[in-house]
Amino acid sequence: MKNIKIILSMLVLMTVGLGACNDELAQPPVTLPEGGIGTGEWNNPMTTYQAGLGSINEKLGSTVWVKGYIVGFVDTNIGNVLKDETAAFSVPATVKTNILIAATPEERDWTKCVPVQLPSGDVRNALNLGDNPDNQGKEVCLYGQTGSKYCSAYGVRSVSDFNWGAVGIEPDPNLVLPVGSRAIRDLNFMSGMQGFTFDQGNPSTEGFETWKLSDKYGFVATAGKSGSAVTTDAIAVSEEIDLTVWGDIRMNIHSAANYFNNAETFNNMCQVLVREAGTAEWEAQTLPISPAGNSWTFSDSGYINLDKYAGKKIQIAFRYTSTESLSGTWEIDKMQIYGVPGK
Numbered sequence: 417m418k419n420i421k422i423i424l425s426m427l428v429l430m431t432v433g434l435g436a437c438n439d440e441l442a443q444p445p446v447t448l449p450e451g452g453i454g455t456g457e458w459n460n461p462m463t464t465y466q467a468g469l470g471s472i473n474e475k476l477g478s479t480v481w482v483k484g485y486i487v488g489f490v491d492t493n494i495g496n497v498l499k500d501e502t503a504a505f506s507v508p509a510t511v512k513t514n515i516l517i518a519a520t521p522e523e524r525d526w527t528k529c530v531p532v533q534l535p536s537g538d539v540r541n542a543l544n545l546g547d548n549p550d551n552q553g554k555e556v557c558l559y560g561q562t563g564s565k566y567c568s569a570y571g572v573r574s575v576s577d578f579n580w581g582a583v584g585i586e587p588d589p590n591l592v593l594p595v596g597s598r599a600i601r602d603l604n605f606m607s608g609m610q611g612f613t614f615d616q617g618n619p620s621t622e623g624f625e626t627w628k629l630s631d632k633y634g635f636v637a638t639a640g641k642s643g644s645a646v647t648t649d650a651i652a653v654s655e656e657i658d659l660t661v662w663g664d665i666r667m668n669i670h671s672a673a674n675y676f677n678n679a680e681t682f683n684n685m686c687q688v689l690v691r692e693a694g695t696a697e698w699e700a701q702t703l704p705i706s707p708a709g710n711s712w713t714f715s716d717s718g719y720i721n722l723d724k725y726a727g728k729k730i731q732i733a734f735r736y737t738s739t740e741s742l743s744g745t746w747e748i749d750k751m752q753i754y755g756v757p758g759k
Contacts, residue, residue: 456480458584461557464519464530470570472563475595481584482572483557484517487524489545490531490567497568498531507552509545514567521553531571532558539575557584590704590718593754594664601657601753605634610751611655619648626650626736633672634749637686637736640675645743652748654732656693663726663759666719668752669734673707676744682709685737686746690722693729700735707746714749726759 454460456473461481472478488505492513495502503516503526516529523529534540545551560575579585603610612635614627621641626648628636639646659665669688676682683706689698704718722730736746 454481454483456482456562458557458586461582461584462562464517464528467562467572468528468530468570470563470565478561478563479559479574479576480562481557481559482517482530482562483555483582484519484530485521485523485553485555486515486543486545486551487518487521487529487553488516488526490514490516492567498526498529500526502567503529505552507545507549508547509549512540512544512546515543515545515551517556517558517572521555531567531569532560532575533566533571533573535574535576539578543575543578554580555582556580557582559584588718591716593666593719594756596756597664597666597754598757599752600659600662600665600755601751603751604749605629605751606631606749612652615651615653617648617650619646619650620740621646624648626738627652630747633747635734636745636747637734638745639736639738639743640745645738645740647738647740649735649737651689651736652734656729656731657753658729659722659725659755660727660729661757662755663723664754664756665722665726666754667701667717667722667732668719668754669703669717669748670714670750671707671717671746671748672712672714673709673744673746674712676709676742679706679709681742682707682744682746685742685744687735688717688720689733689735690725691731691733692725693731698733698735709744712747714747719754722753726755 453466454462456462456476458481461483464484467482473480489509489511490498491502491504492511505524513534515532517532518529534543557579558572558575559577560572562572564573566573616625624646626637626639627650630636635652639648673682687700689700691698701720734748
């Protein structure tokens with residue numbers, strides 16, 4: 417360590433000496449591009465300059481936030497390549513599938529503009545200059561993919577969200593994975609049992625099967641029969657899941673729940689359980705986002721934190737209960753477990 421410090425000190429002295437003795441060796445100041453640079457996060461979006469270079473953030477991946485001013489569009493009626501002939505700045509636009517953004521609202525030099533792909537749907541409806549000519553000159557922050565070309569120029573593809581102004585939308589922390597996360601399990605129950613087994617428990621009606629497998633809805637648990645409810649306590653149990661080389665563990669359940677009246681009743685009657693493999697004690701997990709309990713609409717649970725099981729082997733279970741007076745239906749079609757390898 418002492419030798420390293422000495423070498424570094426010598427390099428510093430040599431650098432200072434050279435700069436003082438010979439101005440020709442001095443480095444010119446670095447000038448940042450207009451708008452500076454950003455990481456691509458919601459509160460520090462990339463600039464049009466970065467998007468135009470094809471920049472990506474390796475930690476975030478290719479989908480990032482990019483800010484700029486809406487200035488025009490690529491007239492694909494003329495051609496699908498961004499150039500002088502196709503760059504259009506007159507509104508209303510004759511094309512709704514894209515826009516051009518730039519670092520300043522007055523920019524009309526197409527070489528300083530970045531093409532933006534607008535997929536069909538809410539984003540296109542809100543941003544295109546055909547339906548919204550007043551958008552020209554407005555600053556917008558776009559959530560899309562950088563690092564690939566659109567209309568033969570680096571830009572922003574597959575925009576899925578946007579926010580007016582210089583920053584994006586702060587993500588729900590329940591829906592954000594730790595940096596470096598990879599899928600440990602990505603299960604689709606509509607395709608089969610995926611290593612789970614059903615324990616039907618001891619229903620009040622002998623032989624009644626609470627849990628069933630559906631190729632349309634995945635795992636389905638219900639206890640209604642001939643207009644009445646069956647009292648039951650049944651679980652779907654996973655095979656052993658090895659987390660010994662993983663850290664920052666997160667799990668998401670995609671499900672729908674109906675006839676529980678509300679979310680509170682659902683959470684009292686249904687649980688997601690986890691236990692260390694080889695043990696008998698299950699631990700109920702709190703769902704960051706609960707199903708409504710009165711809807712067939714599927715939704716994500718948000719990422720359940722399973723850090724306490726990092727480096728271990730676990731099992732997961734879905735527990736369903738019913739009473740003579742209340743028998744809801746719980747449908748689970750997908751489940752994902754993520755982690756950061758080597759932690």
